[in-house]
Structure formats: C-alpha cells, structure tokens
Amino acid sequence: MNAFPLRLTGTLVLLAVLSGCGGSDTAELRQWMDQTRAQSRVSIKPLSEPKKFTPFTYEANGREDPYSARKLETALAKAAKTGGIRPDLDRRREPLESYPLDTLHMVGTLQKPGLTYALLQVDKIIHQVKVGNYVGSNMGRVINITESEVQLVETVQDASGEWVEREAKLELQETQK
Secondary structure (H helix, E strand, O other), X not given: XXXXXXXXXXXXXXXXXXXXXXOOOOHHHHHHHHHHHHHOOOOOOOOOOOOOOOOOOOOXXXXXXXXXXXXXXXXXXXXXXXOOOOOOOOOOOOHHHHOOHHHOEEEEEEEEOOEEEEEEEEOOEEEEEOOOOEEOOOOEEXXXXXXXXXXXXXXXXXOOOOEEEEEEEEEEOOOOO
C-alpha cells in the first residue's frame, strides 16, 4: 500500500498551494487606486456657442431673368452680327445623314465628264455622293473628292453651344481577298 503516503503528500502540497491564493490583503491596492483617482482631474472644455445662421435673401429686383426670351433674342442677334456659323436646319435631310461617319465606307470613285462621284457603302448598299452633298449625322458637307478620300466639313456645337466647323474625311477602303 504505497499509494497512501503518495496521496497524503499530494494532498498536503495542494493545500499549501491553495493557501497562498486565498486571504490576500487588497487594502494596499485600494489605497493606490483612491490616490490615483484623487490626483487625476478630468478637464472637459466647454462647448463653443453655435454660429448664428443668417438666411440669404435673394433679391432679383431690377435684374434680368436669365431665362427670358429677350435675353435669348439679344444673344441670337449678337451671333448674327458677328457672322457666327449656323447650319441650315430647315433644309431637306439627305439619306446618308442618318448614319454616323464611322459606319460609312468609301469603296471607290466614279468620274463623268466634269463631275466626280464618291461611292460610299453603308449596310451593303452603295450610294453616289458629289461635292455639296451632306453625309453623316453631324451635318457633314462634302467639299472635295479625290481617288483616295472624301473630305468633309462637319458643323457641330461646342461645349459653349456655339456652332463650329471641323474637318473630317472618309478614306478609300481596300478590299482584302
């Protein structure tokens, strides 16, 4: 029965360990906590007064309405005096003006005495175009036709709403076999 002294020794060691854990004096710790609380002061800055809101009153008395018809007429009259570019919006639209320029392809030219036509293909249909015809969705007017390209002047609006002209061209598309 060697197990009994071993049990007794284990129990005594366990009691000695447990006696070290219990009954500790926490008075010293509490004293330190109270002293630290007394020394540290919490300082909260007072809130500043809110800014006074002063509402804005819009007074347009004596000023012209920015959307008035008179102001528009004045701007149009000024553009007419300066010779600004304006497209003829009342003219009859031509068939190739329904297509953007990037969908039109120059496939050749046709020459008659005193007149040169460019052959433009769109949707597998070939159209004849001469100088003065309109092509493309940006009111592009044909100004010159050579064997390799069709030169155009498009009339478009810029960011400020004024009409400007810009050059464009359609080059001959080589067919690959």
